[in-house]
Amino acid sequence: MDLQLSPQHLKFRDELRAWLKANIARPWREELRDPKQTEDSLIAVRRAWQRKLYTAGYLGMDWPPEWGGRGATEVEKSIFEAELALADAPPILNTLGIGLLGPALIHHGSEEQRRRFIPPMLDGSEIWCQGFSEPGAGSDLASLKTTATIDGDHFVLNGQKVWTTFGPWADWIFVLARTDSKDRYGGISFILTKLDTPGITVRPLRQITGESEFGEVFFENARVPKENLVGKIGEGWRIAMTVLAYERGAASLAYAVKYGRDIQLLADACKEHGRLNGAVREKIARLVVENEVMRANGLRTLANFADGKVPGPESSIEKIYWSEFDRRFRETALDVLGPGGQLLRHSPHARPDVDWAREFLWSRAGTIYSGSSEIQRNIIAKRVLNLPQDPR
Amino acid sequence: MKFDLSDDQSLLQSSTRDFFAKAFSLEKTRRVMEHEPRGFEKPAWRQIAEMGYPGLLVPEAAGGQGLGPVELAVVCEEAGRMCLPGPLFDVQLAAATLAAAGGQDALVRAICAGEKIVTIAWRNSPYAGEAKHTTHLAHGRVKGHKYFVPFAAAADALLVTTAEGLALVEGPFQVTPLETIDLAQRFGEVALDHPATLVGPLGLLGQTDLLAAVGAGATLLGIMARSLEITLGYLQTRETFKRAIGSFQVLQHRTADMLLKTESSRSAVYRAAWCLAANDPATALACATAKAYAGDAARLVCAEAIQMHGGIGFTWELDLHFYFKRAKTYEMHYGSTEAQLDRVLAAAGY
Numbered sequence: 001m002d003l004q005l006s007p008q009h010l011k012f013r014d015e016l017r018a019w020l021k022a023n024i025a026r027p028w029r030e031e032l033r034d035p036k037q038t039e040d041s042l043i044a045v046r047r048a049w050q051r052k053l054y055t056a057g058y059l060g061m062d063w064p065p066e067w068g069g070r071g072a073t074e075v076e077k078s079i080f081e082a083e084l085a086l087a088d089a090p091p092i093l094n095t096l097g098i099g100l101l102g103p104a105l106i107h108h109g110s111e112e113q114r115r116r117f118i119p120p121m122l123d124g125s126e127i128w129c130q131g132f133s134e135p136g137a138g139s140d141l142a143s144l145k146t147t148a149t150i151d152g153d154h155f156v157l158n159g160q161k162v163w164t165t166f167g168p169w170a171d172w173i174f175v176l177a178r179t180d181s182k183d184r185y186g187g188i189s190f191i192l193t194k195l196d197t198p199g200i201t202v203r204p205l206r207q208i209t210g211e212s213e214f215g216e217v218f219f220e221n222a223r224v225p226k227e228n229l230v231g232k233i234g235e236g237w238r239i240a241m242t243v244l245a246y247e248r249g250a251a252s253l254a255y256a257v258k259y260g261r262d263i264q265l266l267a268d269a270c271k272e273h274g275r276l277n278g279a280v281r282e283k284i285a286r287l288v289v290e291n292e293v294m295r296a297n298g299l300r301t302l303a304n305f306a307d308g309k310v311p312g313p314e315s316s317i318e319k320i321y322w323s324e325f326d327r328r329f330r331e332t333a334l335d336v337l338g339p340g341g342q343l344l345r346h347s348p349h350a351r352p353d354v355d356w357a358r359e360f361l362w363s364r365a366g367t368i369y370s371g372s373s374e375i376q377r378n379i380i381a382k383r384v385l386n387l388p389q390d391p392r
Numbered sequence: 393m394k395f396d397l398s399d400d401q402s403l404l405q406s407s408t409r410d411f412f413a414k415a416f417s418l419e420k421t422r423r424v425m426e427h428e429p430r431g432f433e434k435p436a437w438r439q440i441a442e443m444g445y446p447g448l449l450v451p452e453a454a455g456g457q458g459l460g461p462v463e464l465a466v467v468c469e470e471a472g473r474m475c476l477p478g479p480l481f482d483v484q485l486a487a488a489t490l491a492a493a494g495g496q497d498a499l500v501r502a503i504c505a506g507e508k509i510v511t512i513a514w515r516n517s518p519y520a521g522e523a524k525h526t527t528h529l530a531h532g533r534v535k536g537h538k539y540f541v542p543f544a545a546a547a548d549a550l551l552v553t554t555a556e557g558l559a560l561v562e563g564p565f566q567v568t569p570l571e572t573i574d575l576a577q578r579f580g581e582v583a584l585d586h587p588a589t590l591v592g593p594l595g596l597l598g599q600t601d602l603l604a605a606v607g608a609g610a611t612l613l614g615i616m617a618r619s620l621e622i623t624l625g626y627l628q629t630r631e632t633f634k635r636a637i638g639s640f641q642v643l644q645h646r647t648a649d650m651l652l653k654t655e656s657s658r659s660a661v662y663r664a665a666w667c668l669a670a671n672d673p674a675t676a677l678a679c680a681t682a683k684a685y686a687g688d689a690a691r692l693v694c695a696e697a698i699q700m701h702g703g704i705g706f707t708w709e710l711d712l713h714f715y716f717k718r719a720k721t722y723e724m725h726y727g728s729t730e731a732q733l734d735r736v737l738a739a740a741g742y
Contacts (some may be wrong), residue, residue, distance in 0.1 A: 001401070001462055002394050003666045009393075075393070267742050276742060285684075285733035288740050292681040296659035299395075306393035317652050380651055381644030385624055388639040 003299050005079070006306070013079050016058070020087040023052055027088035032355060035346055039211065043169055046093040050124035059098060059122050063106055067118050074305040078298075081254035088261070096166060097121040097128030101174050104190065104243040108231040117172075117192070129170035131161040131193070131217060132240065138163075139375050141176070142184050142237065146219060148177035148191055153226050155179075155191055157199070157219040165369075167215035168204040170195055175219075176236050183234065190236035192228040199223070209361045252298030255322045256291055259329060263287050265353040266333050273338075280336045287332060290325050297321060313383040316376035323366030324373060330356070330363040395662070401466055404459075408443075408470040415439050416474050418711045424477045424576055425714075429569065430546045431578030432478030441506020445480055449488035449603065455501035456491065461603060461668040465610035465661055472614025472722075475714040477576035479543035481607055482511040486551050489558070489600045493592045496560065499549065508548040512600070513538035513582060518570070520728070527584060529556040534588035537581070540725070544580030545569060551591065552584065558596050559588040574717040601727055602668050602675065605683035608726035609661040612686035612719060616654045616693035619715045623647065623697045643700060650696055653689035660685050680727075680735035687723035687732075694719045 005013065031037060031045055053059050054068070058080060061072030084092075092098065102121060105114050120126035137144040146159025157177055164173070173193050180187030195202060199222035204212035231239050267284050270276040276284065297318055301311060333356050334341040342357050343350040350357075367373045381387045397405060415436060424432060440446065448464060450456020457463075468481060487503045489512065490496045502508040516525050518539045527536025534552055541550065544567045552559045567580040624647065627638030637643055664682035667675040694716040698705040705712055723729060 001397060001662060001666050003663060003672075004670065005393065264740075267740075271742075281737065281742075282733060284742065285736045288677075288736050289681050289684045289733070292677060292736075293656050293660045293685045296663040296678070296681075297656055299663055300659040303393040303395035307396065314655070316648075317655055320648075320652055321656060374645070377645040377648040378641070380648035381641075385644075385647055385651060387624070387627060387644050387647065388636045 003303055009075055009079060009306075012076055013083060016080065016083050017087075019056060019058075020083060020089060023056070024049075024087055024089055028090045029088055029354065031090060033345065033352060043093065046090045047124040047127075049090040050093045053092065054122045054124070059092075060102060060118075063102065067102075067106065067114060068122055075302060078251075078253055078302050078305065081251065082257050082298075085254040085257040086261075093124055093166075094121055094127050096130045097126070097172075100130060100243045101128050101192075104174070104230060104239050107242060108190075108235070108239045110227075112227070113192070113230065126172055127166060127170045129164050129166040129173045129195075129217075131164060131173045131175035133163045134160060135162050139372060141240075142188070144176055144178060144188065146175065146177045147181070148175075148179050148189055148224075150179075150226070151223070154223040155226060155229070157191070157193065157222040157224060159219050161217040161219075163205075163214050163369075164202075164217050165214045167195075167202050167217055168212050170202075173217060174230070176240055179233050179236075185237040186234045188236035188240075189233050190230040190239045191224055192230060193222065193224050197222045197224060208364065209358055252294050252318045252322055253302060254298075255326075256295035256298055259291050259294070259326070262333075262354050262359070263291055263329070266336065269351060269353065270336055275336065283332050283336055287329055290328070294321055294325060313379050316371070316379045316384075319371065320367075320373050320376045320380075326363045326366050330360040334360050397462070397466065401462060404463055405466045405470065408467050409473070411439075411443055412470050412474040412476060416476055418475065418714065421475055421477050421576055421714065422711070426575070428477075429578070431543060431576055432546070437478060437509075438506055440478070440480055441504075444504070446483045446506060447487055447500075447504030448484055450491045450500055450504055454491050454497060455504040456487065461606050461665040462662070464603060464607050465665040468607040468610035469614035469617070469661075472611035472718070473618040475576065475615070475618075475711075475718050479509060479511055479546065481611065482542040483509055484607070485600055485604055486510040486512050488603060489551060489596060490560070490591065492599060493558070493596050496591070499560075509543065509546050510549045510551060511542040511544070511547050512551045512553075512597075513541040513544070514553050514597075515539045515541075518581075520730070527552060527554045529554040529559045529588055529590060532587055532589075534559050534561050534584050534586050536584050538584065539581050540570060540579045541567075541582045542725075543578050544582050545578065550582065552588070553594060553597070556590065557593050558591045560591050561586045561588045572721065574714075574721040576714070577718065577721050602679045604726040605679040605732065606661065606665045606668055608722050609657070609664060609679075609682035609686040612683075612690040612722050613654070613657045613661050615715050615719050615722070616650070616657065616686075616690045619690075619694045619697040619712065619719075620647070620650045620654055622712060623650070623700050626701055637700075646696055646700070650693045653693055657682070657686040657689045677736060677739035680732040680739060683727055684729050684732035684736065687719075687729045690719035691723055 057070060060068035061070050061076055063069035105117060132141060134144050134146060148155040148157050173195055175191045175193050176188050177191055178187055179189040199220045201218040202215055204215040206212055267276060270280055337356060340349055344357055345355050444457045445467060447456030448459050448467060452458035483503060487500060491500050503510055515538060516523055525537040527534060534554060544565060547563060549560060549562045552561050566583045570579045570581055572579060627643060628636055630637050660682040664678040667678040697712055698716055701712060704710050
């Protein structure tokens with residue numbers, strides 16, 4: 001056992017820390033609190049920040065050198081995430097492009113596709129959204145019905161995608177569409193589609209926070225050039241499954257940093273209000289315990305990465321842990337703060353430290369997206385604990 | 393970086409597992425619980441001493457194994473898996489404390505050799521918050537009353553917390569047995585009016601508290617890991633409505649939560665052990681976290697194990713209740729959850 005970062009990783013961390021210190025104009029929390037900011041102007045802040053990270057060589061670190069890579073591993077990527085959280089950096093705008101499509105193109109795309117799509121993806125000039133979920137295909141993604149029929153040198157897309165994160169601001173969407181109605185898995189293809197193509201309509205959906213970070217995308221005879229197919233016809237499912245594996249990583253560490261800061265701010269608020277005693281004290285202590293356990297989970301994953309181990313289905317544990325802890329934490333925060341905890345960002349008396357009301361609402365999302373808690377528990381039961389399948 | 397155990401630690405793990413499985417079958421533990429008021433058998437203790445476990449944390453020069461918190465966690469996890477009867481963990485803590493204090497070389501050697509049993513008498517009252525007695529050390533004598541003294545009836549000497557410091561008191565003692573839900577974990581009430589030696593300030597127990605948190609956390613980890621294994625076996629084989637009950641999603645999701653709690657405890661316990669071994673700045677927070685979390689987690693996992701077994705799970709005949717009871721005992725002792733939460737807040741600076 002050794003949970004200490006190696007000298008090489010410490011060096012990486014220290015350089016990154018210094019760079020972040022010099023380059024973050026103001027913490028993301030303060031951007032959010034600025035009454036002059038709108039949803040659109042915040043996007044602009046995130047785009048500019050992403051470009052800075054790209055120029056400094058911090059995006060696509062683990063990709064081949066010609067696509068921005070520098071031989072980094074999951075260890076550096078996890079340290080990177082944790083340091084961004086520690087510095088309270090603006091969230092990277094093109095996370096779906098860089099996190100999912102980038103690896104898909106590197107592993108399955110053509111040379112032309114990589115040359116065309118990767119640079120603008122990294123520098124933030126083209127934002128991507130993910131066209132997977134449909135009104136009738138969520139957890140059971142393979143039941144998707146959006147079709148892509150071949151007509152000359154084009155695909156013709158028809159159907160609807162929903163819960164499309166970044167849909168309202170994205171320039172492009174990577175779509176899973178059905179090219180064969182009979183083959184459940186082998187009839188799905190992975191197609192890159194420009195959102196201003198005639199026949200495509202994007203409609204923002206208002207979320208419970210009041211924001212419209214996701215939307216729905218309608219395809220009505222939208223014609224997409226055949227060269228925008230990634231891999232071969234019918235390989236879409238396989239590609240999607242390999243890229244979804246990239247959503248893993250030692251995310252728990254970054255979450256522990258972020259929640260650790262917010263727990264500290266909550267404790268400070270309670271102290272300020274003369275309430276850090278009795279039941280409130282115990283609640284705060286339990287939050288610290290749960291957060292430290294999450295940090296330990298993250299350190300374990302990080303150490304396993306460094307030790308050359310690739311996480312398997314047990315990474316579902318980390319997803320359930322952080323997302324369900326987030327909910328408990330945000331609920332507790334509102335409990336101990338009293339009615340003021342429910343004030344919206346720009347309301348009089350809203351606290352300047354954390355947007356507690358928004359975080360409370362937002363915490364309902366994590367247990368749904370990227371594989372709901374229920375799906376994660378199915379994965380653990382079947383693929384880690386080897387419990388018998390349900391009879392069909 | 394590496395989370396896995398080193399080769400030596402893995403060897404310790406497998407040899408300990410084999411030894412405990414051979415020497416401490418659950419049938420034997422049942423016999424001890426039902427018929428052995430001391431809570432362990434002398435020949436078994438000799439075997440434990442031959443393996444070097446009592447002096448695990450004692451430096452080699454002082455007669456021990458010279459191992460550290462990670463190895464303690466490894467052995468405790470295995471002890472938890474077998475619901476090991478007897479005072480091993482209590483003796484390990486006392487030996488480590490005496491060795492750290494110095495000046496008791498012969499006694500420490502005798503403990504390591506399995507010739508003497510010494511445990512720590514910390515509690516001044518049977519109930520939390522109640523201060524029935526204060527034990528004092530004056531004029532070379534300890535006077536007072538201690539409760540929940542681990543394996544008091546078998547102890548040759550006790551390390552006693554007094555208002556004046558940590559005192560070493562030699563037996564024999566007048567012991568009133570305190571029977572608890574866990575019959576393989578014997579406690580006694582001890583009336584003290586004995587000649588005693590001051591070993592050092594109570595601050596000596598600071599390090600002991602950290603070791604206790606790690607070791608108890610690891611024991612709880614072993615308890616829940618084994619309870620989960622037993623339950624998974626049952627879910628695979630027990631049929632109802634013509635299907636294995638493990639195919640019901642309601643049970644699958646609950647077992648997934650049992651695994652989440654067990655593996656999260658593993659992360660927390662071994663992180664704490666490593667921090668303590670490496671003298672990491674996060675040690676105090678990590679140790680208190682591990683014990684507090686594992687205490688809650690083990691109680692929940694063992695309770696789910698009983699529930700999922702149904703009626704048979706509530707019987708004396710099935711071994712499952714050993715784990716449920718041991719989990720509750722370890723949750724309360726070696727720094728209760730409440731005490732650990734206080735330490736967490738102190739370590740986090742609140």
